[in-house]
Amino acid sequence: MVPRIIFGRGSFNQLGDILAPKRLSINAPFIYLVDDVFKSNAFITSRIALSYDDKIIYVSSEEEPKTSQVDNLVEEIILMTKERPSGIIGIGGGTMLDLAKAVAIMLTNEGEAKDYQGWDLVKNPAIYHVGIPTISGTGAEVSRTTVLTGPDKKLGINSDYTPFDQVVLDPELTKNVPKDQWFYTGMDCYIHCIESLNGTYLNAFSQSYGEMALELCKEVFLGEKLSIKESQDKLMMASWHGGMSIVYSQVGVAHAMSYGLSYLLGTKHGIGNCIVFDHLEEFYPEGVALFKAMKEKHDIQLPKGICANLSDQELDVMISISLSLEPLWENALGKNWKKVMTPKKLKELYKKM
Ligand code: NAD
Ligand code: ZN
Helix, strand or coil, X not given: CCCEEEECCCHHHHHHHHHHHHCCCCCCCEEEEEEHHHCCCHHHHCCCCCXXXXXXXXXXCCCCCEHHHHHHHHHHHHHHCCCCCCEEEEEECHHXXXXXXXXXXXXXXXXXXXXXXXXXXXXXXXXXXXXXXXXXXXXXXXXXXCEEECCCCEEEEEXXXXXXXXXXXXXXXXXXXXXXXXXXXXXHHHHHHHHHHCCCCCCHXXXXXXXXHHHHXXXXXXXXXXXXXXXXXXXXHHHHHHHHHHHXXXXXXXXHHHHHHHHHHCCCHHHHHHHHHCCCCCCXXXXXXXXXXXXXXXXXXXXXXXXXCCCHHHHHHHHHHHHCCHHHHHHHHCCCHXXXXXXXXXXXXXXXX
8 A cells, every 4th residue: 555645735835855864865855746737837836845856757648658758758867867766757647657666666666668568577666656646536546556558468567566555635736637638537537436346356455445436536527516726626535535446446348348449449438437437337227327427427428439440450459458457357247257258248248339
């Protein structure tokens, strides 16, 4: 679990005080990985106090993180620093948070990031790393994984060394998120709750966090009386609790299928989950009904027909990526999931999207 966390509007201003005691030497800088949407936005960057050799590296989140991108960043950091950095600080959405986690791991572990995709393959503790979300929903700020697309799979580096050493939750940082993106990433959290609460891996630990997050999502997306600030605060905590819920259980059908879309078509996680979940009433009847109500309330139009023109070969790639995520299917459908979710059934589902 994340050992240290601060929450509150304006808490980002405390970052300098948090980092100061963690500086190893004047030659060991802090490296900030910042979403390049903030490059021309002084709201965030003017509040980062750089000392000695500290650097900001702006990274585009247009595409989701790749193992090769992590390797390149690690090399860039090794070349630009005199000593191993004192820490890596990720500032942005799930993309930047996952990159920060992966870079922190790969600075102390040999080889390439793709070698560590899987469960508990990381040998050495990562360097100190801090996560600061600027959009709410993925739960990447709290999770034990960093999801990466590699040469032959989309899979996380899941390990005890992956979670952040420190998280700063400042809901004010989410104020400029575009509305559609707010919905897609927020729905990632909602879908985490539905998949966790309806999964066979559910236990009291996950259930308590999942129920809390689900209530917060309902308030944010279907409630009538929240101010914008309350809504930002609550969605940030929903993301945290939704993430806590899946840390100790698993996600399900929507995530397994959306990984396939992302691998083949590059569909981003939040919108991909929404496109898939919209067609999953067979598996999550109540969850999907509520999702449709939220979609309507916020006037969200999802893309249609994204799989309509795919060849059989392409569909087969998606199907094999999706079916390889065995724990997700077992959580969703039980030990005999292979009898329910056959390649043929999965193809029919994809073709609806
Ligand atoms: P994202 O990080 O790609 O950000 C979405 C968009 O919002 C980007 O265009 C970004 O520039 C913009 N944005 C972010 N904050 C903003 C702000 N304050 N103002 C204006 N624009 C802002 O998207 P996401 O949905 O947060 O994350 C998706 C990624 O998270 C995927 O790579 C997915 O695999 C990963 N993920 C990881 C976990 C985990 O447990 N590690 C869980 C779920 C998802
Ligand atoms: Zn997710």
